[in-house]
Amino acid sequence: MPRKAAPSASQAARKAATTEPVVRFETVGMRYGRAPEVLKDVRFTLSPGSFHFLTGPSGAGKSSLLKLIYLAAQPSRGRVELFGHDVQAVPRQDQPFLRRRIGVVFQEFRLLDHLTAFDNVALPLRVAGQKPAAYREDVRELLSWVGLGQKLNAMPPALSGGEKQRLAIARAVVNRPELLIADEPTGNVDHEMALRILKLFIELNRLGTTVLIASHDRELVEASGMPVLKLNEGKLTRQRGADAA
Amino acid sequence: MSQPPLRPGSLLPRNRSRDFALHFVVAVLCFLACLAAVGALAADRAAQGWSRDIRGEATVQVIPRSGETGASAAARAAEVLAGVRGVSEAAALERDKAEALLRPWLGDAPLDDLPVPHLVAVRLDPAHPASGADLRRALTAAGVDGIVDDHDRWLEGVEQAATGVRAAVIALFLLMTAAAGAVIAFATRTGMAAAHDVVEVLHLTGARDDFIAGLFQVRYARLAAVSGLWGAGAAAAVAALVKVLGGGDGLTPALPLAWSDLLAVSPWPLVAATVAVVAARLTTMRLLREFE
Ligand SMILES: Nc1ncnc2c1ncn2[C@@H]1O[C@H](COP(=O)(O)OP(=O)(O)OP(=O)(O)O)[C@@H](O)[C@H]1O
Numbered sequence A: 001m002p003r004k005a006a007p008s009a010s011q012a013a014r015k016a017a018t019t020e021p022v023v024r025f026e027t028v029g030m031r032y033g034r035a036p037e038v039l040k041d042v043r044f045t046l047s048p049g050s051f052h053f054l055t056g057p058s059g060a061g062k063s064s065l066l067k068l069i070y071l072a073a074q075p076s077r078g079r080v081e082l083f084g085h086d087v088q089a090v091p092r093q094d095q096p097f098l099r100r101r102i103g104v105v106f107q108e109f110r111l112l113d114h115l116t117a118f119d120n121v122a123l124p125l126r127v128a129g130q131k132p133a134a135y136r137e138d139v140r141e142l143l144s145w146v147g148l149g150q151k152l153n154a155m156p157p158a159l160s161g162g163e164k165q166r167l168a169i170a171r172a173v174v175n176r177p178e179l180l181i182a183d184e185p186t187g188n189v190d191h192e193m194a195l196r197i198l199k200l201f202i203e204l205n206r207l208g209t210t211v212l213i214a215s216h217d218r219e220l221v222e223a224s225g226m227p228v229l230k231l232n233e234g235k236l237t238r239q240r241g242a243d244a245a
Numbered sequence B: 001m002s003q004p005p006l007r008p009g010s011l012l013p014r015n016r017s018r019d020f021a022l023h024f025v026v027a028v029l030c031f032l033a034c035l036a037a038v039g040a041l042a043a044d045r046a047a048q049g050w051s052r053d054i055r056g057e058a059t060v061q062v063i064p065r066s067g068e069t070g071a072s073a074a075a076r077a078a079e080v081l082a083g084v085r086g087v088s089e090a091a092a093l094e095r096d097k098a099e100a101l102l103r104p105w106l107g108d109a110p111l112d113d114l115p116v117p118h119l120v121a122v123r124l125d126p127a128h129p130a131s132g133a134d135l136r137r138a139l140t141a142a143g144v145d146g147i148v149d150d151h152d153r154w155l156e157g158v159e160q161a162a163t164g165v166r167a168a169v170i171a172l173f174l175l176m177t178a179a180a181g182a183v184i185a186f187a188t189r190t191g192m193a194a195a196h197d198v199v200e201v202l203h204l205t206g207a208r209d210d211f212i213a214g215l216f217q218v219r220y221a222r223l224a225a226v227s228g229l230w231g232a233g234a235a236a237a238v239a240a241l242v243k244v245l246g247g248g249d250g251l252t253p254a255l256p257l258a259w260s261d262l263l264a265v266s267p268w269p270l271v272a273a274t275v276a277v278v279a280a281r282l283t284t285m286r287l288l289r290e291f292e
């Protein structure tokens, strides 16, 4: 599979791999069933290590665009590339390995209510076949990094909105994804917490993770000073420093 | 700082009331299958016993010639038959024994005037039994008239009954297995529908289909094995009770149970678990196709 680059791979090959876009959309259209397209002719690229916001009014298609990236939906036309792979050409049994390179903070969190905070964060590692002894310390450290060090054994229903949000973020980043997708990650928190979360994303980005955040928190977007992709009625326009496709 | 749990929680949520219903159904199916298996063993043993008895015996009805009493004709026939190869013993049945055989049909009526048939009971050598034809030939050679009954007709009946019982048990087995498979497939489907969100999150966080199917397989195999044990245990208890209450020979001659027959319940929990694994896997793999 794609991830398993041989350790003996040449420097040149490695360099080529790191400059290849993490995400590339080419004239992508998408519709649900027979409804009109919610995304029309979308084209953009995310280069490795970049940080973008995705904004636009409610219903503009932000979540739909993100779903195409984390392989929860297929484009109805055009081409979506992930780490250089045409997603529609990736066989089903190989898709999990692509998904494991992407961390997702869902708009509605999607935490598992029957598992503790600790087990929720450990989920992507368990799914990838890691043993508890191997991830115990990492998960604990990550939880304290997002300020949930005292809540390891709490169940999600017993957490506040902001705590759930941070738990969802911890789960998204626990396996050090190459790409982090976050859908309205500050939708449920006050401005101060939003800034803290933003700082967390920026820190991850500094460590090399490519980041794409959907948000209509204008203040936050402004405060970040990061490039913005703007969606309106399914059409994408670039603003402020975003890469040209 | 609080400590992380020592053991990771189960990835699939539990639903105790639904699990209980499934436990119950699988246990009942296993119980019935076990009883059928034990019953089949006992029936087989009974059939074998009967056919051994029948195969080892023949009866000759002697017809006295004129100037000869029935008793002397029978005595002569017994002597002749005792000398035939493959016969271990031949004895004329005394009049009172023959009468005793007729009693159930005739009640208390006096039998003095009745021409009670003159019978010779022949016990055959179990290793090399003489055939009915052998006996007939010997009688003709010695000038004795008689009708030889080698009980073949009965043997056929017993063997047919035994074959019928075996076929019924196999049919029952297939039916129970199919029912258990169907009920577990159904449970997997409802379990997956109830855990749809969980399955979707697992899928989106990079779980392979095999991994997700494995969770359902383990869950239902364990459930089926446990309920199978209960069902098998209950069946063994019932069979033991039947044996003890039915006297030393079990529900004597009809259903001769041996203690070793109880072992017939032991493979069933494993069968139930295997059926569960197959049903859960097929169902999960099919339903997972719905996820992009
Ligand atoms: N599962 C679905 N089935 C059918 N239509 C859908 C589905 N999900 C979204 N839509 C439709 O697609 C359009 C875009 O929805 P989407 O969720 O992508 O918008 P959004 O930009 O994320 O909005 P918001 O800011 O409110 O989260 C909407 O008109 C919505 O009704």
Ligand SMILES: [Mg+2]
Pocket (backbone or CB within 6 Å): A062, A063, A064, A107, A183
């Ligand atoms: Mg949305």
